[in-house]
Amino acid sequence: MSKIKCQCGHENPYGTELCEKCGRPLSEKAKKSDIVDMRYEGSSRRSQTYKSSIIDKIWNFFSSVKIGVSIIAAVLITSAIGTIFPQKFYVPATTPEGYLEYYERLYGTVGKLYYQLGFYDMYNSWWFKVLVGMLATSIIIASIDRVVPLYKSLKKQRTRRHPSFMKRQRIFGEGDVQNTEESLAKAEEKLKAMRYNVKIENGAILAEKYRFSRWGPYVNHVGLIIFISGVLLRGIPGFYVDEAMWLREGETRNIVGAPGYVLENKKFTLENYSKEEAEKVFGEALEKNGAIVKSYTTDVTLYKQNEGALPGSESLEKVEDYAINVNKPLKFDGYNVFQMDYKLDELKNMTFHLVNKSSEESLGEFTVDLSDPEKEYDLGNGSTVNMLGFYPDYDGIKDGEPYSKSPVPNNPAFIFQMNTPDKPEGEKSFVAIRQTLEVEENDYAIKFAAAETRNISGLTIRKDKTLYILLFGGLVFMIGVIQGMYWQHRRVWIQEDTKGHLLIAAHTNKNWFSLRKELDTLRETVDLPAYIDRQDPELDKPEQEGDEEIWT
Amino acid sequence: MAKKKNKKTIRLISRTALLLILAAIMIYAITSKDKVKVLAEGDTAPDFELVDLEGNKHRLSDYKGQGVFLNFWGTWCPPCKKEMPHMEDLYKDFEAKGVHILTVNVGEPKVKIELFRDDMNLSFPMLWDKNKTVMDLYNIKPLPTTFLINSEGKITKVIKQGMTEQQIYQYLESIQPK
Numbered sequence A: 001m002s003k004i005k006c007q008c009g010h011e012n013p014y015g016t017e018l019c020e021k022c023g024r025p026l027s028e029k030a031k032k033s034d035i036v037d038m039r040y041e042g043s044s045r046r047s048q049t050y051k052s053s054i055i056d057k058i059w060n061f062f063s064s065v066k067i068g069v070s071i072i073a074a075v076l077i078t079s080a081i082g083t084i085f086p087q088k089f090y091v092p093a094t095t096p097e098g099y100l101e102y103y104e105r106l107y108g109t110v111g112k113l114y115y116q117l118g119f120y121d122m123y124n125s126w127w128f129k130v131l132v133g134m135l136a137t138s139i140i141i142a143s144i145d146r147v148v149p150l151y152k153s154l155k156k157q158r159t160r161r162h163p164s165f166m167k168r169q170r171i172f173g174e175g176d177v178q179n180t181e182e183s184l185a186k187a188e189e190k191l192k193a194m195r196y197n198v199k200i201e202n203g204a205i206l207a208e209k210y211r212f213s214r215w216g217p218y219v220n221h222v223g224l225i226i227f228i229s230g231v232l233l234r235g236i237p238g239f240y241v242d243e244a245m246w247l248r249e250g251e252t253r254n255i256v257g258a259p260g261y262v263l264e265n266k267k268f269t270l271e272n273y274s275k276e277e278a279e280k281v282f283g284e285a286l287e288k289n290g291a292i293v294k295s296y297t298t299d300v301t302l303y304k305q306n307e308g309a310l311p312g313s314e315s316l317e318k319v320e321d322y323a324i325n326v327n328k329p330l331k332f333d334g335y336n337v338f339q340m341d342y343k344l345d346e347l348k349n350m351t352f353h354l355v356n357k358s359s360e361e362s363l364g365e366f367t368v369d370l371s372d373p374e375k376e377y378d379l380g381n382g383s384t385v386n387m388l389g390f391y392p393d394y395d396g397i398k399d400g401e402p403y404s405k406s407p408v409p410n411n412p413a414f415i416f417q418m419n420t421p422d423k424p425e426g427e428k429s430f431v432a433i434r435q436t437l438e439v440e441e442n443d444y445a446i447k448f449a450a451a452e453t454r455n456i457s458g459l460t461i462r463k464d465k466t467l468y469i470l471l472f473g474g475l476v477f478m479i480g481v482i483q484g485m486y487w488q489h490r491r492v493w494i495q496e497d498t499k500g501h502l503l504i505a506a507h508t509n510k511n512w513f514s515l516r517k518e519l520d521t522l523r524e525t526v527d528l529p530a531y532i533d534r535q536d537p538e539l540d541k542p543e544q545e546g547d548e549e550i551w552t
Numbered sequence B: 001m002a003k004k005k006n007k008k009t010i011r012l013i014s015r016t017a018l019l020l021i022l023a024a025i026m027i028y029a030i031t032s033k034d035k036v037k038v039l040a041e042g043d044t045a046p047d048f049e050l051v052d053l054e055g056n057k058h059r060l061s062d063y064k065g066q067g068v069f070l071n072f073w074g075t076w077c078p079p080c081k082k083e084m085p086h087m088e089d090l091y092k093d094f095e096a097k098g099v100h101i102l103t104v105n106v107g108e109p110k111v112k113i114e115l116f117r118d119d120m121n122l123s124f125p126m127l128w129d130k131n132k133t134v135m136d137l138y139n140i141k142p143l144p145t146t147f148l149i150n151s152e153g154k155i156t157k158v159i160k161q162g163m164t165e166q167q168i169y170q171y172l173e174s175i176q177p178k
Helices: A028-032 A054-063 A065-081 A096-116 A119-124 A126-156 A163-167 A180-193 A211-233 A275-281 A284-289 A467-486 A512-525 A537-551 B002-031 B078-096 B110-120 B133-137 B165-174
Strands: A171-175 A197-201 A204-209 A240-248 A252-254 A261-272 A293-305 A316-325 A330-332 A335-356 A362-369 A376-378 A384-391 A394-398 A401-404 A413-419 A427-432 A435-438 A444-464 A490-496 A502-508 A531-533 B049-052 B057-059 B067-073 B099-105 B126-128 B145-149 B155-159
Touching (some): A065 A119, A065 A126, A163 A502, A180 A204, A240 A335, A293 A335, A384 A401, A427 A444, A502 A512, B078 B110, B078 B165, B099 B165, B145 B165
Parallel strands (some): B067 B099
Antiparallel strands (some): A171 A502, A204 A490, A293 A316
16 A cells, blocks of 8 residues: 655655646556546545555545435335335235235235335335445445545646656647747736636646536535435434324314314304306316315414423413415424314214103203213203213124113114102113113103204324425525536646647546637637647538638 | 544545444334334433312322323223223222322313213222324324333333233332332
8 A cells, every 4th residue: 555656746645646846647547547537636534545454445435426316216116016006005004914804905915025124014015224324334334435535636636747747638739939938927927817717837828717616526425314304303202293183173182293282163164156156266176076175274262281280181272263274284383283174063962852642741951062061960850861981983792781882872872761750769770772671561662852963173283394394405506506517627738848839638537628728719829839638639620720821 | 644544544434434324214214114203212201280070170290200101082082981890990999009090082072971980880080081182292192002110200111002911000000119
């Protein structure tokens, strides 16, 4: 790993292609080549040279563009495969067995494999995360490995280069002019006018512009890394919330995903277009569909847990009343609560009569609030009804007892005790929808009279602290793209060699046509030797010959 | 030569550091499954304040220095119902030994809970989580879920299924303050 000593006396790191100082070709490859490879200024890219420890080997692996492109291809291909069958999110299953069964039933062995390899939940599969992580690693390491030597060599570059460097540039010209000094002075002036940064060093000019465009790709990569970091932050609790909850009218509930906040649903309204309105706006569509919804609105009250109060305590403070509408979410503390779904007409109240079976005379009525029933209903006139059992989602008798399969009042059933002046010791009755059971023959019965319903609002709770990070990452990415795309790093070297000839060479990282045009403009006013584009000589000849005639 | 060696060491250290950081981030991304903080064994049990059916306030922190057997339940859930009598049988004995049984009903109507309690002759405190705040705080998914909290306020075990009397006995014993 010894240093390479150039003829000019400068010591270059091992692996250098072109001397950092004078630009003489150092490697055999560079010496043999006609046009020198100017990528990274011929500097020694560290990863290409040191291959001692395991760390260096890993570093070299990620530094390779080939590996980088392969990782990108792998991400693309796996992402594409992930779209063939539906993702987990769209599958009506909850257990691993359920998912396996679903994919196998619908897609056979391929579906089974799809599930087993984790494609069914791709973004959460370990291998997809590893691929994205490797992509990020590759971006970071490949950038560091290139930007550092490039920056150093551009900073170090000298004005006077060795003729062998000049001769190996793609654009090169050599010749005698009438007055070398005058030509150099004029060229300096003209290049400055063309917005070049001009450096002079006894008979040599280095004119350079738009060097910053060389940093474009790296700025772009920084943007990508910021973006990936933002996505990564979503996995950390507190940065990203995407939850859903059902909230019944009249219900007050802790907001899922937003600790310390409680939401009350006062009313859910579904409004259809009136006939006249709809006729105007929708016309035919109305005839097809019958009704068209105008708005979904949930009127809510937001409460916040008081400072210092413990979760669950009643110490709540009202924040605001708000009408949540589609696309008009309730906003607080970085959260957005969106109107997302609804269910209409769940049972809310049931009204019953207490009737004398023989006379069919009513002793009065009472209403059971299904979300907050009472233990005793006093009907006045000395009659009361006691609630002995309440089964909101009655599903038959299990182990000798009525059984409710959920807390939702889908099919309410009750055991009532009817206390009347006639029967002060009370009579028991089991009452369900369209069903009454009695242990013994009763004199009195409970008859269903009426029911009221309520609506349920489906709300989504979202919070995304990473959004601005993602936006910033995207912005940096775009700045990098623009920086690298719309400007080109151009350099022009003009110098007098030891024999008194004038040498001219130029380099750009892209858009050689414009560089040539600038050189042609330069040669219109300054007496400089003709040049050739050695990669594309045909293109230049007519113009150049014409120029020769004018200027010589 | 010393300078060169020094440079080499710096390079090795910085490369190793960067690769380790990237590897750590990747491992974190792969292992973290939950977008919200889910309580696990070893975590401090978050404090809360709920009222029981009589209107008495209970704070978890009231029981500091003692064991708490925190059981989340609903009247419609058969395994919840099944384990309640066992808890009742052991409640008094362990109360004397410094282990408290607290049950939290997840937002059912109060009368429904009272009927259930009277029906089953239960005497331990039945806290009423009307707004489901504590249920969300403890990320309760299946019912019953039981948290064993030791005298230091740390969760020693999370049980996401019904328990036999023998299991309940062992669990209660495990959080008995020494």
